[in-house]
Amino acid sequence: MTDYQQYLDILEKKYQHPENESLSPFERVDLAINRKQPDRTPVDFWAVNETLEKLMSELHLDNVEQVLQLLGVDCRIVSPRYVGPEREVLADGTFYNVFGSHRKRVVNEFSTYEEYASFPLAEMETAAQVESYSRWPDISFWDWTSLPGIINNLNKDVRYHIRYDVGGIFETAWGLYGLDKFLVDLIQKPEVPLAILDCITNILINNFKQAVKHADGLIDMVYTYDDVAIQNGLLMSKKMWRKNILPFHQKLNHEIKKHNVKILYHSCGAIFDLIDPIIDEMHIDMLNPLQPRAAKMDMQNIKDTFGERVAFHGAVDIQHTMPFGTAREVTDEVRARCQILGKGGGYVCTTAHYIQGDTPVENILALYAADRSAN
Numbered sequence: 001m002t003d004y005q006q007y008l009d010i011l012e013k014k015y016q017h018p019e020n021e022s023l024s025p026f027e028r029v030d031l032a033i034n035r036k037q038p039d040r041t042p043v044d045f046w047a048v049n050e051t052l053e054k055l056m057s058e059l060h061l062d063n064v065e066q067v068l069q070l071l072g073v074d075c076r077i078v079s080p081r082y083v084g085p086e087r088e089v090l091a092d093g094t095f096y097n098v099f100g101s102h103r104k105r106v107v108n109e110f111s112t113y114e115e116y117a118s119f120p121l122a123e124m125e126t127a128a129q130v131e132s133y134s135r136w137p138d139i140s141f142w143d144w145t146s147l148p149g150i151i152n153n154l155n156k157d158v159r160y161h162i163r164y165d166v167g168g169i170f171e172t173a174w175g176l177y178g179l180d181k182f183l184v185d186l187i188q189k190p191e192v193p194l195a196i197l198d199c200i201t202n203i204l205i206n207n208f209k210q211a212v213k214h215a216d217g218l219i220d221m222v223y224t225y226d227d228v229a230i231q232n233g234l235l236m237s238k239k240m241w242r243k244n245i246l247p248f249h250q251k252l253n254h255e256i257k258k259h260n261v262k263i264l265y266h267s268c269g270a271i272f273d274l275i276d277p278i279i280d281e282m283h284i285d286m287l288n289p290l291q292p293r294a295a296k297m298d299m300q301n302i303k304d305t306f307g308e309r310v311a312f313h314g315a316v317d318i319q320h321t322m323p324f325g326t327a328r329e330v331t332d333e334v335r336a337r338c339q340i341l342g343k344g345g346g347y348v349c350t351t352a353h354y355i356q357g358d359t360p361v362e363n364i365l366a367l368y369a370a371d372r373s374a375n
Helices: 005-014 024-033 049-057 066-069 127-131 144-154 170-174 179-189 191-215 237-243 246-258 272-282 299-306 327-343 361-369
Strands: 073-079 102-107 112-116 161-168 221-225 260-265 286-288 312-315 349-351
Touching: 005 066, 005 361, 024 161, 049 361, 066 361, 073 144, 073 260, 073 361, 112 144, 112 179, 112 237, 112 286, 127 191, 144 191, 161 170, 161 191, 170 191, 179 191, 179 237, 191 237, 191 246, 221 246, 237 272, 246 260, 246 272, 260 272, 260 327, 272 286, 299 327, 327 349, 327 361
Parallel strands: 073 161, 161 221, 221 260, 260 286, 286 312, 312 349
Antiparallel strands: 102 112
């Protein structure tokens, strides 16, 4: 018997026939988002490619969907088929991604990551120059008509909770300009940074409109993000965030809410001091990722303070527990999260960011085999 056969037995016994359960995965997540108690805490999954490949190899699975089914995951993420230009690769191996960000691949012993190779908008001096940037993506880069088929294929046996990743605004913007320069220029000469934020916001709105138009009611939630904090505090003052970042999220979220779609918002780090305005002024439905080792991110306090106004997603530690803890420590943490954040509904359990390539398979299986009840 492998170290993790006990977890496989639990997963195969409990979660392999969602079509026969009293609640569908969609209903379970929908209840949680609306802060009502489902039959059990729903779960989600996100991981780097190397983790997925390791799971498929060790568990003899053929594709990502089989991984999600084995783990009893209630959510699915969809994207339209990309039909745009091939990635522009330079002679040095660096490349431009679909948003015109200049990247390079950096490899460590566990994974390959994309880091910034340069900041192509850093020398621009006017909003007009930003708006005429030749590498902004066009809505024609995606086959939006592919979405219904993709979603219906996922839902053919049971209805899952379907999420569309619309993207981030601030992170995408500074990735074209440089973080330090972006923050300084927001104060000293904001024309170009604000123009970048505006261009990206408009692109995301147009993409969302295409997605929701062609999906025809099949998208249940939209995922947006922007990391505005680090381990010990915010990247900027609340005043600066409210003046320069918040209005663009409000513009995007206003369009999303017109279509009666829920919003999952992601911001890593010590964001406790921004949670109030994120809820009240951005009008989100669910907050992710609840990084548990960041300053002031105490789960009981967060649930007590905000749990009547917003649902939560994430919260299982990837800085220590998942890669370095024992399987028992993983199980205990999952139980604690479900009992605190999942009490009365309002929680989708998953890791506080992508499961990294250094995480043991046993710990991943222990997370999903853990008791998902909220009592």
